[in-house]
Amino acid sequence: xxxxxxxxxxxxxxxxxxxxxxxxxxxxxxxxxxxxxxxxxxxxxxxxxxxxxxxxxxxxxxxxxxxxxxxxxxxxxxxxxxxxxxxxxxxxxxxxxxxxxxxxxxxxxxxxxxxxxxxxxxxxxxxxxxxxxxxxxxxxxxxxxxxxxxxxxxxxxxxxxxxxxxxxxxxxxxxxxxxxxxxxxxxxxxxxxxxxxxxxxxxxxxxxxxxxxxxxxxxxxxxxxxxxxxxxxxxxxxxxxxxxxxxxxxxxxxxxxxxxxxxxxxxxxxxxxxxxxxxxxxxxxxxxxxxxxxxxxxxxxxxxxxxxxxxxxxxxxxxxxxxxxxxxxxxxxxxxxxxxxxxxxxxxxxxxxxxxxxxxxxxxxxxxxxxxxxxxxxxxxxxxxxxxxxxxxxx
Numbered sequence: 001x002x003x004x005x006x007x008x009x010x011x012x013x014x015x016x017x018x019x020x021x022x023x024x025x026x027x028x029x030x031x032x033x034x035x036x037x038x039x040x041x042x043x044x045x046x047x048x049x050x051x052x053x054x055x056x057x058x059x060x061x062x063x064x065x066x067x068x069x070x071x072x073x074x075x076x077x078x079x080x081x082x083x084x085x086x087x088x089x090x091x092x093x094x095x096x097x098x099x100x101x102x103x104x105x106x107x108x109x110x111x112x113x114x115x116x117x118x119x120x121x122x123x124x125x126x127x128x129x130x131x132x133x134x135x136x137x138x139x140x141x142x143x144x145x146x147x148x149x150x151x152x153x154x155x156x157x158x159x160x161x162x163x164x165x166x167x168x169x170x171x172x173x174x175x176x177x178x179x180x181x182x183x184x185x186x187x188x189x190x191x192x193x194x195x196x197x198x199x200x201x202x203x204x205x206x207x208x209x210x211x212x213x214x215x216x217x218x219x220x221x222x223x224x225x226x227x228x229x230x231x232x233x234x235x236x237x238x239x240x241x242x243x244x245x246x247x248x249x250x251x252x253x254x255x256x257x258x259x260x261x262x263x264x265x266x267x268x269x270x271x272x273x274x275x276x277x278x279x280x281x282x283x284x285x286x287x288x289x290x291x292x293x294x295x296x297x298x299x300x301x302x303x304x305x306x307x308x309x310x311x312x313x314x315x316x317x318x319x320x321x322x323x324x325x326x327x328x329x330x331x332x333x334x335x336x337x338x339x340x341x342x343x344x345x346x347x348x349x350x351x352x353x354x355x356x357x358x359x360x361x362x363x364x365x366x367x368x369x370x371x372x373x374x375x376x377x378x379x380x381x382x383x384x385x386x387x388x389x390x391x392x393x394x395x
Contacts, residue, residue, distance in 0.1 A: 001125060002316060005382050008118040009375060015117075016374045019043075020110035021092035027081030027099045027106070030140035033058045036079050036109075040134045043113055047120050049132070056147030058136035064119060066126025070393040073385045074131040074153075074160040074342070076335060077112035078105045078138035087365040103362040104165030104351065107369060109134065111163070111377045119382065127389045131157055133338075141185075141296045143334035149341060158392070159306055160344035161384055162335050163377045165351040167361050171370040173350035174314055174380060175326040178307050181346055182300035183232070183260040184267050185332030186293065190215070190278055192242075193288040196251030206287050208253035209242045215255065215281045216240065222273050233270055234260040234330050260330035262299045271295070300336040303343035309391065310345050313383035317376060322350075349377040 009016075028036050037058045044062035045051045052061040086093055086100040094100045112132050119130060133153050137144035154160070169175055192215070194206030216237050227233045235257060242253030259274070261267040271293050282289040314323050326348075335346050351369035352358050360366040 001122065002383055002386050004122060005118050006317075006379055008121055009114060009378050009382065012114050012117055013375050016110045016114040016378070017371050019113055020106045020371065020374060023079070023106035023109055024092045024101045025095050027094050027096055027101045029083060029099055030080040030137035030144075031057065033080050033136050037134070037136065040079065040109065040113070044116060044132065047116055049116060049120065055153055056144060056149070056151040059144055059148040059151070059153065060134040061153055062116060062132040062134070064116060064123065064126070064130040064132070066128050066130070067124030068127045070128025070389050071158045072129040072131060072156050073388055074133050074157040074344075075112055075115065075381055076133040076135055076160055076162040076338060077108040078135045078144075079109045080105060080137050080139050080144075082139055082363060084363065084365050088368050090368065100365065102364060102367040103139065104369060105138065107165050107351070107371075107374055107377070108163065110374055111381070114374065115378045115382055118378070127393055129156070130385060133160070138334055141294070143297065143337070145334040145337040149337060154338065154341050157342055159388055160338050160342050161310060161381050162344070162346045163349045163381065164333075164346070165362070165369050165373055166348035167352040167358060167367065167369065169324070169348065169350040170352050170354075171350050171372050172318060172376060173322040173324065174318065174347055174376065175324045175350070176307055176311055176345070176347040177302055177325060177328055178304045180262045180299050180301050180328040182328060182333045182336065183234070183262050183330040184299040185296040186259040186267070186271070187296060188257050188259065188274060188291060188293040190255040191290045192253040192255070192282060193290075194251050194253070197249050199247040199249055202249060205249045206251070206285060207249050208287060209250060211282060211285045211287050212240060212242060212253045212255055214285075215278060218277050218281050219257070219274060222270065222277065226269070226273055227266060231263050231266050232261065232330075233266055235270065260332070262328065297332045297334045298336045298340065300333050300346055301339055302345040303339070306343050307345040307347075309387055310347060310380070310384045313387040314380045316383050317379040347380075349373045349380070
């Protein structure tokens with residue numbers, strides 16, 4: 001059966017490319033993906049799949065019931081774009097000014113639709129059910145995953161798989177992790193409230209720029225002095241705004257930053273330490289403060305057993321040397337919420353091609369992919385579906 005589906009996917013390759021390019025030309029931002037969701041729902045409906053629209057907002061769920069009883073496998077594909085102006089000079093360049101598929105979500109959707117069209121050809125021979133979870137709003141916290149889960153996206157699902165385009169590795173390879181593959185992503189805003197005044201008389205003021213500078217240094221001590229060296233954390237201050245004129249001491253300042261971790265305890269400790277250090281630093285200089293700390297996506301933790309199943313399944317698609325285990329990164333993904341509810345795994349499909357200029361990382365205005373990645377991603381996940389059924393369906 002695998003080889004039949006692989007052959008069908010080969011036949012559908014050009015159509016998957018067309019789908020990807022159509023979506024690339026018509027990107028939509030998170031929570032605004034009206035036409036993209038409509039396109040997906042209509043495509044899946046024409047295949048005869050059972051389609052639910054408006055799941056958790058803009059989400060679409062398409063269910064393919066096989067002709068034989070068995071476990072239910074979900075494939076997740078996100079479909080939102082980013083507020084980036086595309087700089088590629090290609091026929092399929094974005095037609096929506098300031099909006100671009102710079103993260104491969106157009107490719108993820110093309111993979112899922114291609115899989116659906118290939119697998120439905122053999123519907124009566126399928127030994128279980130496949131649920132295609134087309135997720136909106138991955139790029140913007142709180143993301144679409146939580147709302148889709150609350151709206152029943154995982155009802156009846158036994159296991160879930162997802163992939164992501166990856167321009168850090170060449171096409172015809174995949175990378176994976178048996179444990180964490182992404183970190184958690186939390187953001188914070190600190191408002192420092194001092195007393196402004198003339199720059200010539202600093203003793204009459206409470207200088208938020210001086211305090212904020214000290215606070216930045218103090219906060220950056222957390223990772224090196226407070227976090228267990230055998231565990232990981234990142235704290236980055238991305239914005240510091242205060243003052244507008246050389247001879248005026250501002251009475252208000254704002255720091256904005258992000259925290260990335262894997263370990264749940266470290267994640268909570270980072271929150272607590274930021275609160276504590278901000279309080280003591282500001283009080284030492286007589287300033288008031290507010291800390292607004294937002295817990296975002298949790299760390300993405302793959303199920304080891306399901307990841308190894310996928311790795312073994314990938315060997316029917318790619319040479320073993322092209323299947324590489326890589327260390328996790330401090331990026332973040334709301335696929336993590338799905339993995340908190342069901343076993344599954346998330347892996348990277350290589351999409352880089354230096355000779356063709358496909359070298360720019362995601363979220364770059366020149367991001368583009370070697371579209372052969374569509375075929376590899378669709379085959380690897382199709383292979384994993386059949387291996388899962390073979391191993392876990394009741395005989």
